[in-house]
Amino acid sequence: MVKNLESLFSESAGRMRRSAIRELLKLTQKPDIISFAGGLPAPESFPIVQLQEIIDEMLKKEGRQVLQYGATEGDTMLREILVKRYQSQGLKVELNNLIITTASQQGLDLLPKIFINPGDTIMCGLPSYLGALQAFNNYGAKMEGVLLDDKGMRADLLDKQVTKLIAENRKPKFIYVIPDFQNPAGITMPESRRKEIIAVAQKHDLLIIEDSPYREIRFAGKPQPTIYQLADEGRVVLLGTFSKTFVPGFRIGWVVAEERIIDKVVMAKQATDLCTPPFVQRIAAHYLQKGYFDKNLAGIIENYREKREVMINSFKKYMPEGVTWTEPEGGLFLFLTLPSYMDAEELFKIAIEEKVAFVLGTTFYCDGGGKNTLRCNFSYMSKEKNEEGVKRLAGAIKKLMK
Amino acid sequence: MVKNLESLFSESAGRMRRSAIRELLKLTQKPDIISFAGGLPAPESFPIVQLQEIIDEMLKKEGRQVLQYGATEGDTMLREILVKRYQSQGLKVELNNLIITTASQQGLDLLPKIFINPGDTIMCGLPSYLGALQAFNNYGAKMEGVLLDDKGMRADLLDKQVTKLIAENRKPKFIYVIPDFQNPAGITMPESRRKEIIAVAQKHDLLIIEDSPYREIRFAGKPQPTIYQLADEGRVVLLGTFSKTFVPGFRIGWVVAEERIIDKVVMAKQATDLCTPPFVQRIAAHYLQKGYFDKNLAGIIENYREKREVMINSFKKYMPEGVTWTEPEGGLFLFLTLPSYMDAEELFKIAIEEKVAFVLGTTFYCDGGGKNTLRCNFSYMSKEKNEEGVKRLAGAIKKLMK
Incomplete structure (x- = not known):
């Protein structure tokens, strides 16, 4: 021993x-x-029944391909479908802006990996998703919490706290927000608040990480535009996942960002798990393509x-x-x-x-x-x-x- | 931007x-x-045909379970089967000594995550598997290469280099070896060399990481005992994978180590991807249990x-x-x-x-x-x-x- x-x-x-x-x-x-x-x-x-149908067809037609190693960036068919969905929602996303991850949690691990040195500061909501806090913590991030009100993270406090941090030479690396049905608080940011948060980010030239696992599960009210589409290009990293809208057991998520960031995420992911299982990625692609999703x-x-x-x-x-x-x-x-x-x-x-x-x-x-x-x-x-x-x-x- | x-x-x-x-x-x-x-x-x-059979049965009987989130440690059925296999091969492994990872590559990422501070030294073969070097490098490890001869990593050089490093206050965190059909050199360590490497590790009280993706693919010669089973308990971390013996597209590997190490790997994995897809883990479990493997x-x-x-x-x-x-x-x-x-x-x-x-x-x-x-x-x-x-x-x- x-x-x-x-x-x-x-x-x-x-x-x-x-x-x-x-x-x-x-x-x-x-x-x-x-x-x-x-x-x-x-x-x-x-x-379950649709999965049986998809998997049966897929194994017959593409078995050798989907059981082999895949590209670190993810299955091209799935990426193309996701890109088209975003485009149809008015988001500016091209294939090189999107990488598949082993669920959103991997995105929340790879992003601090490429952005955080121990001791760096990041901004998050009070409260915020625990899994993100954990991942940031493991890279030694100092987390500065910003109180929420009934419209989500308070932009006035964010500005004040960031200004103070910059004066202390502790400029934050990014702002982490969950604008739709925030976990755990359940609060949704109206468009006005999203714009206020973006304005603070622009004022101090900060990156925003927009974590969006629940966005498509809305039962009331009007869908709000993503922070990604409201902000200037390259300002926002957007995280998505199938865990809540399809099945969590496939562990499929994705990161959308400007190409230089995606490039780094790809490099980080290569050494982390080479690729997310191509088998489950292609199932998801067919599930979307057949309209089942x-x-x-x-x-x-x-x-x-x-x-x-x-x-x-x-x-x-x-x-x-x-x-x-x-x-x-x-x-x-x-x-x-x-x-x-x-x-x-x-x-x-x-x-x-x-x-x-x-x-x-x-x-x-x-x-x-x-x-x-x-x-x-x-x-x-x-x-x-x-x-x-x-x-x-x-x-x-x-x-x-x- | x-x-x-x-x-x-x-x-x-x-x-x-x-x-x-x-x-x-x-x-x-x-x-x-x-x-x-x-x-x-x-x-x-x-x-492919066996997979169709397994998945069809599994979705019918356990669909809701295998499509849900799973434990970070991995699917218990699969872990139990792997533990029994190791036990039958004479390795001292209990359930708490084994965690499923998103293929071996994730093990090679989580281990430096829990062991390496930037600037720490590790020992590896000249040459060694690139994916491991990359992962170690991303955590800021300084890699000290040890030449191989036709029996694998030279224990005499390892001892000499480690002694020198310790004198320079750069004691290595671990020795990384691939004893069976080494990637890329194709060399297999005979039992005698394994014991020499262990002796050096014991002399300097070093951990050994035994990366073993090819062990079961032997076409000639006599199987050698794992370093894990030859060494004193707790000295060795053993990595295994299905990527070469089953399918790589499921991304299933595992780490075997003493409980305190597995505990840390579990914590690191929680924040990294929560769990490896339970869906593919359970397929692998059935594949083994049915004797197909x-x-x-x-x-x-x-x-x-x-x-x-x-x-x-x-x-x-x-x-x-x-x-x-x-x-x-x-x-x-x-x-x-x-x-x-x-x-x-x-x-x-x-x-x-x-x-x-x-x-x-x-x-x-x-x-x-x-x-x-x-x-x-x-x-x-x-x-x-x-x-x-x-x-x-x-x-x-x-x-x-x-």
């Missing part, structure tokens, strides 16, 4: 923490627990809209006074705020006894705040369990209140 | 280079070129043995005097040495004109050496093309000699 193994670990390894969410997921996988933790899509939405997405949206309704109605029915929640126009999550004197970690212990689970809001706050908040997923459980789980959760909150 | 994008890139991005091999692969994908570049397995070995492996070995025969015989038939080559007992590659006055890069230009491609040996030398060497893959092309390609290559060499 190596005698002093701990001394061999890198500074990066020293910074790593097991994801609270991933660890909680283990707890919550017990069958009698109603889990609002995790961000799992509804398994009943998985298009759009057809099924409508069903997913309807399903989640109903599940969200049930959850919000259950909140209204069961929650004691003093508890508030977001009512998102899309996505997979509701964000709850308890009275400020309460601690969601204490609630979690009682909730697990009551057989219901959620994610502590504090895991999404890079400044350790949000102690009285929690995130509830409404996409994974059935409507019946959504109601029953909220009932249990309300019971746990009432217990803690006493 | 961000005005000074270049200044935003990290030091890691500054170190990145596009893989010469991946770039060459593009050149060599032209249909009229006979390519000995790349390390592509034979597409005729892909078990072992049955088909015998066919792959026989196929590659024949292709290697053809290539070696063609070398004997066509190569001019002064050119030498390895005759590996397994794996996918032959390594050629030209007379020392010749430059493989000049040869490459002529070879492409003659419609044959290879990989420059120098890409595998961390010290820039090996200018008169080249690597030829014999697994991908048909036997006929292997002969025709060698004929063309010999023609190109003769041209350059003039």
Whole structure:
């Protein structure tokens, strides 16, 4: 045995923490627990029969090709389809602006890899997606959190904080935002706020990373243009994924950016996993080409809209006074705020006894705040369990209140 | 557009280079070129019919599960099968010692992530697998090359170089070796050499990374024990993959190590891609469980043995005097040495004109050496093309000699 193994670990390894969410997921996988933790899509939405058809045809016609190594940039057929979709939505995207990644999470790992030196600063929302914070943290990024209001990240605070950081010689490398149905807060930025954020980025010449996993899952309100299309060319790196709109088990995402950035991402990815499995990429390409994606997405949206309704109605029915929640126009999550004197970690212990689970809001706050908040997923459980789980959760909150 | 994008890139991005091999692969994908570049397995070995059967059953029985997110550690069924295989081969491996990665390349990225700070030293063979060198380089590792002889990495030189490095306060973080059918040199370490390398590692208390992608593809000679099983417990990190023995298009590999290391790899992987696609992991598990893996492996070995025969015989038939080559007992590659006055890069230009491609040996030398060497893959092309390609290559060499 190596005698002093701990001394061999890198500074990066020293910074790593097991994801609270991933660890909680283990707890919550017990069958009698109603889990609002995790961000799992509804398994009943998985298009099993269509996949059988696609895979059968694909193996017959292209088996040797899709089982072989593929290009680091990704499957050309899939990339071309994605580029055309973006173009049809008015985004300026060419083939050289898009690389396929092993889901969005890999994009969130490769981007700090090419941008962050240990000690560099980045801007993110308070709260922000935990997986992004983790990835940035592993590269030694210092995260500066910017409070959200009901329109998303506050541009006035962003400007103020960035100005201060620049004065301290700590100019941020980028601004990380999730403008649609933000994870975990469920907030969507209106076009006006997007433009304000862009104006701050332009003023200080900052890059924006626009993480967009939920954008296509909208059940209410009007779609907002992406920050990518509102901003000047090359200002924004856009991340997309099939994890919530198709299946997460294929691990397919993509990064859209100007060519010099994509070039670096390709180089970083080469040494990281050579390529995302070509097999699942080509399945996704056929799934889109056959029109199944759009057809099924409508069903997913309807399903989640109903599940969200049930959850919000259950909140209204069961929650004691003093508890508030977001009512998102899309996505997979509701964000709850308890009275400020309460601690969601204490609630979690009682909730697990009551057989219901959620994610502590504090895991999404890079400044350790949000102690009285929690995130509830409404996409994974059935409507019946959504109601029953909220009932249990309300019971746990009432217990803690006493 | 961000005005000074270049200044935003990290030091890691500054170190990145596009893989010469991946770039060459593009050149060599032209249909009229006979390519000995790349390390592509034979597409005729892909078990398409068995995969149709497995996937069809799997989607019916476990569709919802395998299309969902999975554990970062990997699919438990697959991990258990791999652990049992290792145990049956006499290796001390438990479930907590094994994590599934997005092919071996991800292991080669996560290991420097948890071990390397910029400027740290590691030991590797002269030559060594390019993808590993690239990954180490991206984390800022300083690579110290150790010459090989016909038994692999020279233990006497390793000891000498490590002693010197320690005196310079540059103790290496680990020794990277590919003991079976080394890529690119094709050399296999006999048990005695493995033990010598272990002795040096023990003397200086160093970790060993044993990269083992080809181990199961042996057509001649006697299997040697892994360094993992010969060494003291916890000394060795072992990397395995299905890319050469099943299909590369699923991107499935694994890392075996003591629990504290696996723990860190799990944390690093969480933020890197959350999990390797559960869908393809479960296919692999069924493929092994149904006995297809072992049955088909015998066919792959026989196929590659024949292709290697053809290539070696063609070398004997066509190569001019002064050119030498390895005759590996397994794996996918032959390594050629030209007379020392010749430059493989000049040869490459002529070879492409003659419609044959290879990989420059120098890409595998961390010290820039090996200018008169080249690597030829014999697994991908048909036997006929292997002969025709060698004929063309010999023609190109003769041209350059003039």
